[in-house]
Amino acid sequence: MSYISFKDVRKEYIMGEVTIKAVDGVNFHIEKGEFAIIVGPSGAGKTTVLNMLGGMDACTSGEILVDGTKVSDFNAQQLTKYRRNDIGFVFQFYNLVQNLTALENVELAAQICKDPLDAKDVLEHVGLGHRLSNFPAQLSGGEQQRVAIARALAKNPKLLLCDEPTGALDYVTGKAILKLLQDTCRQHGMTVVVITHNTALTPMANRVIHIKNGRVEEMTCNPHPTPVEAIEW
């Protein structure tokens, strides 16, 4: 039994008389501690998949299982609890609370979950031990994304979901962030799911899921992922 599994998951949006099938029968699974990349062109439905996986959206039909729990059956309350305790989310645009310092942003997430990690340790882990009391506006994009990752990690989630984590970053910084994610996956055994449209990144993942037109086009496993440093794009 896989750690995460999507079974024939569909998501339809009804816009007036038109029904848009954003996700049309997706099947895949990810094992615990894997670094998975979901890749596909814009509009393929990868974000919808991430939303459903992250508990931000419910599926229209199908089954989503995470660590043996049927997330697809959750109601709104349970979904919130699920997001709260099991999911760490890293956004493309960091989505830090502007009004809180780096440390406080991490603590914000930490304060609501059952078994959080020490915020300061996490920040040190992501290499921001020296910027603890800076506000997001005082941090560079990469630093902000590190804070966002730290915020996600501090919740000690079951899986870390990252939506185009390097989308707003330059190449070098993006690389550093990816390295951080890969290291986190390796060192802490954290299950990490990254969404990107950049296929060049696929070598660094244990598992790559290609999505196209709302379906899984291909799922490949890579027992020996390439370290980030070795990848060029």
Add this chain to the structure above:
Amino acid sequence: MVTRKNRLLTDFLREIRRTYSRFISILLLSALAVAFLVGLRATAPDMEYTADNYYDAHHLMDGYVMSTMGLTEEDLQALSQADGVEQVEGAWSVDATAVDSIVSLRSVPEELNLLNLVRGRMPEQADECVTEELLLTALGLDVGDTLTVTLEEGDQDSLERTTFTIVGTVQSPLYISTDRGTSSLGNGSVDAMVYIPRENFNLDVYTTAYFTGEGLAQLDSYSQTYEDQMTALVDGLDGLAQERAGLRDQEVRGEAQQKLDDARKELADAKAELDEAAQELADARTELDQGWEDYRQGLATLEQKVKDGQAQLDEAKAKLDQAQTQYEQGQKEYEQGQKKYEQGLAAYQENLEQLDAQQAQVTQGYEAYWDALKPFEGTPMYDQMVEQLAPQKAQLDEAQAKLTEGYAQLDEVKKQLDDAQAELDGALSQLTQAAEEIRTGQEEYQAGQNTLDREEQQGRSQLAQAKAELDQGEAEYHKGLREYEQAKSDAQPELDQAQADIDQGQKELDEMAACEWYVLGRNTNTGFVGYAQDAERVENLSSIFPVIFFVVAALACLTTMTRMVEEQRTQIGALKALGFSRLAISWKYVGYALVASLVGGLMGLGIGATLIPAVIANAFEIMYAIPGLEYKMQLPLFVLAVLAAVACTTGAAVWACLSTLVDTPANLMRPRAPKAGKRVFLEYIKPLWRRLSFTWKVTMRNLFRYQKRFWMTVIGIGGCTALIVTGFGLHESIFDVLNKQFDEISQYDATVGLHEDLTEEQHREVQSFLNGEEAVDDYLFSYQELVETSSTGISYDAYLFAVSDQEEFEQFVELRHRSDHSQVNLIQDGVVIDEKLSELLDVSVGDTITLNGDKRVEVVVTDITENYVNHYIYMTQDLYTQLFGPSVEDNVILLGYRDGVGVDVSNQTSEALMKLDGVSSYSYIATIRDSFEDSMDAINYAVVIIIVAAAALAFVVLYNLTNINITERMRELATLKVLGFYDRETTAYVLRENVFLTIFGVALGLVLGRFLHSWMVVTVEVDLVMFGRTAPLYAYVLAAAMTALFSLIVNVVAHFKLKKVDMVESLKTVE
């Protein structure tokens, strides 16, 4: 050629459709602001305009003249020729009773003060009348019924008839308020007017002359220009008034004096006639008396004469008789003497013989002796013998001596006898003479007696004749006297009456006050002034309220528009990049704002300019008989209000657009750098900061991060709270003062006015009546006087109470300080005045004010007492007498009824009291209170409008701001949700801020409200009334609670809105 569609327009229209709630909220805010501003501001001018039209249409007088001696045709003529006077109309009036209502019968106006026919028609026949609706209600009559009035005794002749057919009901522009003036009848106030055709009046002179001024009708009756010109006109008539009054005085006085003089002369003539008769009688009397006197004198003289004559005669007779007697005596004596002489002669003869005998013896003896001795002669015996014979010798000597003596004696006797003989001879001759004399005397006497008798007879007959004449005269006299007495007694009462009448007339004439003309302007008409004051109150109320309201609304619009532009930053950038001009781009936002605010403003204008004045004026319709509200075209106000609303909103849009548009498209399309977080001062208080949870930290930071929004929200909420506080506060201030004034301060239930020259007896009578009244709990005789008070500027009327015993007085009037309710003491050094008066006069304790009553005096203010309605000055009676004069006569009774006594009992007591001599007026406090309450009602309407509007505004503002708060931070909230915040935690995250903002806003609002209320109260107040200066606690509590409630409602709505926040938002790029 294909017409190219303007896609910007499409965008514009879609924008409105998409954000219709925002569009509507701006529209509503503009509408509210404009409606409120225009409505309240327009009310007073509308009211004044309506009134002015009414006045003009009915030719309301600009002033009127009343004279103490009435007005003649010539007076009217003179008045109409005076400078500035356009039209003059004389009018008659007389007061009468109709069942139990006091009515004033007036001549139907012809030119001025035209009546406003409510129903029916105007009188056409002399015996028809029109009256007021309220009289019909009071008397249960209807048009077509007959009205009979009862005139007072003195006025009986003033009307041709007293029964009229009611043909219609009217309103007079002279009496638009409930006040109908005073009357000497009944309880002292006129209940209604009855207008009757002029020919019914039998009066020589007009009661009143109404006049209008040239060019005054064109002016707005309530404008300063009108006031100035009208006052100038009235003042200008002063000279004429004095002149005409002087003339009239002379005329009336002259006529009266002439009449009196005539009467006096007539009386004098009558009296003179009587006096003449009396004189004649008196003369006759004197003559008679003289006659009687003469008669008596004559009689007396006669009698005296007779008596004297008789006496003389009697004396002569007596003398004669005496002479006779003497003669007879002499005769007798003579005879006796003769006899005696003869006897003596005989005795002498005898004695001589005896003596001779004896001589012979003695000689014998001697011879014997000598013989005896002879013997012895020459004898010794001789001697012896001599001796022996000595005794014999002695005896012989002695005898001899005796004989010698006897002879001598006899010689003597002989001589005496000879004398006697001579005497007797003399006497005899005398007697003979006397006898002769007596005889003559006898004759004379007889003659005298005869003469006397004759004379007496003669005199007596003369006198008897005179007496007879006198008796006749006497009879005639008495007859005359009787006739005179009869005539006199018949005429006397008439004469006395005539005299008394004349005296009374003269006294009255002398005491008659000089004729005085009172030229009074329209501004002395209670209705006219009251209406203006009420309009002014609404005007005062509208001075700041709508402005605050407007500002708050504008602020909300501004925030909304700014937000809108901010939101569409990227789109603006894109459009700019596409090459649209700035104007074309900004047109969307400016147009959006313009359309919303213009449509809203016009809607508000439409509603505000009609509905609000109508609602407020409706309240006034209860009090003022002014037909339907007419709207005045107040273009400047309307245009300004709409313009202001449009300018605020559109200006905000323009400003936001411009500040955005200056940026380069590239910058615009990039996500705007989120506003940087900042440390807030709280963080520097480490121990405190550390204790705060994150949510609280965020809240704190957020509060201070968006300072603009913070202040806007706080000011918005604060403004609304302040408005609500003020609204409730005003309501309380207005109505609470009535409770305070009439329940706590003036604790008496009625005042009874007494005549100035109240007699002891009347005093006792009133007292015993009051003692006997079951309903009367307590009463106090006191002294009250209306005085003018001033310090440096304007003077104000105030009631002066001269208090004799403060402790007793306190049972009826509470003197206390407003702030702490501590007792105010009346002391000898000065007066206690009410608080509002002290404000008006701008004096405080220790300052001096001038009282202008019977005298002008200056007095020190020793304390200031709580009071709300009217002005009062309290002083001790001692001080009063010290200041004004010798004594204080009670002229008012403060009356306290038992609990639960209502208006019915008061009316009964009033009626009974008014029947007592010496009682001049009665006023029931509850009635005064009611009328005050009525006049405050209109303000209350305005206040209710304010509260409702403020509440609505508070709601809209809160809703709007919360909305903005949410949309602005959609991303942040979505992120929080993704992080796993429960809905309530997310709501709490926002709500906490709202709560804080609300708390800040409410706190600010309460403080603002306190000041706004104080300020409002002072503004709304009129001179005569002081409103409560502090808003009650409940106003604050209610305001806070209402705002909190709105905040809660808004937050509940926000909660559901937050629930709908799509977490997907967090994944989107920053727009």
